[in-house]
Amino acid sequence: MRTARQSPVPIQWSIIGAANIPSLTMLINPANLDTSYSQLINETRTLGGFAYEYWGEQLTTLSATGKTAMFVDAESGLTNKDQRATESYQYFMSLLNIYKNNGKGYQTSFTEKTSKALRANPNKLISLGYVIMIFDKVQYDGYFESFSFTEDASMPFNLEYSFTFKVMRIIGQKQLNKDIL
Numbered sequence: 001m002r003t004a005r006q007s008p009v010p011i012q013w014s015i016i017g018a019a020n021i022p023s024l025t026m027l028i029n030p031a032n033l034d035t036s037y038s039q040l041i042n043e044t045r046t047l048g049g050f051a052y053e054y055w056g057e058q059l060t061t062l063s064a065t066g067k068t069a070m071f072v073d074a075e076s077g078l079t080n081k082d083q084r085a086t087e088s089y090q091y092f093m094s095l096l097n098i099y100k101n102n103g104k105g106y107q108t109s110f111t112e113k114t115s116k117a118l119r120a121n122p123n124k125l126i127s128l129g130y131v132i133m134i135f136d137k138v139q140y141d142g143y144f145e146s147f148s149f150t151e152d153a154s155m156p157f158n159l160e161y162s163f164t165f166k167v168m169r170i171i172g173q174k175q176l177n178k179d180i181l
Helices: 087-101 116-120
Strands: 012-016 032-036 039-046 049-057 060-067 104-106 125-128 130-135 138-150 160-171
Touching: 012 087, 060 138, 087 138, 087 160, 130 160
Parallel strands: none
Antiparallel strands: 012 130, 032 060, 039 049, 060 160, 104 125, 130 138, 138 160
């Protein structure tokens, strides 16, 4: 588990694919970022006992929880009324857009040569990319599995969020300290 105090480098998000979603550098890192690994094992009961099939590893899962920066407006200071106009809220909406898109590219422009079937469904998926998360000199390529956020009355000037990110590929993984082994 990593915290923002352990690594002051902000998390960066971007999408690879036909989607037209801008990259995002988080204002505040999540409070925690948990990594979980699990094996893919099938257990089957047979007449002679149990048979185990080892298929390797499941996809790595990153789980995070955190809070947005405070909703501060240049004119009125801390605000809940005008939270949508604050920079912090706009950054959070950018992260939510990355989750909602999740690397998918949709048909957005139509010409006269575009088929009638495609015109009938303007949300036609034309490409599938992936989301890139860069944190602490490691690049995680994958997709969001879940994303949720809440507004707590005891802390009215920010939002709490949590997400689960499935990792398909890790680039630049840190080396283990050989003194520990």
